[in-house]
Amino acid sequence: MEKEIFFKVDNEQLFQKVKRAIMQLIKHSASQNLNRLPxxxxxxxxxxxxxxxxxxVLADLESKGFISRRRGIGTIINTHVLEAGARLDIDQEILEVLAQKGYKPSVGNIHFEKISADENIAARLKVDPGEEILQVESVINADGLPAVHITDMLPLRIIQVSYEVQDFERSIFDFMKEKCSEQIESDLSHVKPVNANAKLAEIFQVEIGRALLFLDEVGYTASNVPVLLSQEYFHPAIFDFSVFRRKL
Known part of the structure; x- marks a missing residue:
């Protein structure tokens, strides 16, 4: 085992740092055809x-299916789960998923503006119709080809500091951690196929009517207050999704 690939961690965000380190070990071990952790x-x-x-950390990773722990056997690496790619049952950054699939990811075509919440947005974000909303549109590319079109909407009142286009080159969750008074603790997502309209066909460089994957998501605070509405369209030739389920 090549211990030099790991790093010591301090007390800041200890759990997440250890989790990243162990995931690094899991992936490294799997690449070496090793099926157990130390x-x-x-x-x-x-x-x-x-x-x-x-x-x-191991309990968390086991709940997500990356490992299984058996008394007398040890911690087993579930290679088939590692190879699942994009998953709906856990929080994954799109840029990271694309990188894991072997693509060079990038963010472009960023456009943001203040809009007034219509009846639909107001109902889903639990705000009054007409309240100011920040709407951010962007395209995530894979090797220069459009892979995902994202529209994020959040109440303008939760943004605490100024922002510029560079702030949206990362995920909206990073933006909220740095700029907003509210954070996402959970989300509820709906997935369905849709046919590309003229706008989406132009974005994805496909014919009108081409089937796309659509993810419609509302993000909630720890107090179950909705503060983020995300609508994401995925090119099916680049993205598919898996769900891990444990049989009880």
Missing amino acids: PEAELAVILGVSRTVIRD
Whole structure:
């Protein structure tokens, strides 16, 4: 095992740092045709953290299907789940998913404006009709080809500081962490096929009527207040989605 690929972690955002490190180990081990992780005690030494932290991270990764833990056997790497690509049951950054699929991702065609909430937007974000909304449109490319068209909408009142186009070159969740008073704790998504209209056909460089994958998502705060409406169209030749389900 090549321990030099890992890094020591400090107390800042410890759980997430350890989780990233162990995911790095999982992917590295899978690439070397290794099907198990080291024991908890060894992982704790490698990363310089307590076994409690390691145990919590492994429990989280097991719930997402990346590993399975069996008494007397150890921690098994679920290679078939690693290879699933884009998943609907966990939070994944689109740029990261494209990179994992072997594409060079980039964000372009960014346009943002203030709009007034119509009846539909108001109902879904639980705001009054006419309230100011920030609407951000962008296209995520894969090797220069349009892969995803995204429209994000959030109440203007939750934005605390100024912003510019460069702030939208990353995910809307990064923008909200840096610029907004509210954060997303959960979301509810609906997926369905749609046919490309004239605008989408031009964006994706396909014929009108071409089937696309459509993800309609509302993001909620810890208090279950909706603060983000996202509508995402995916090119089906580049994207498909998987869902991991554990049988009880």
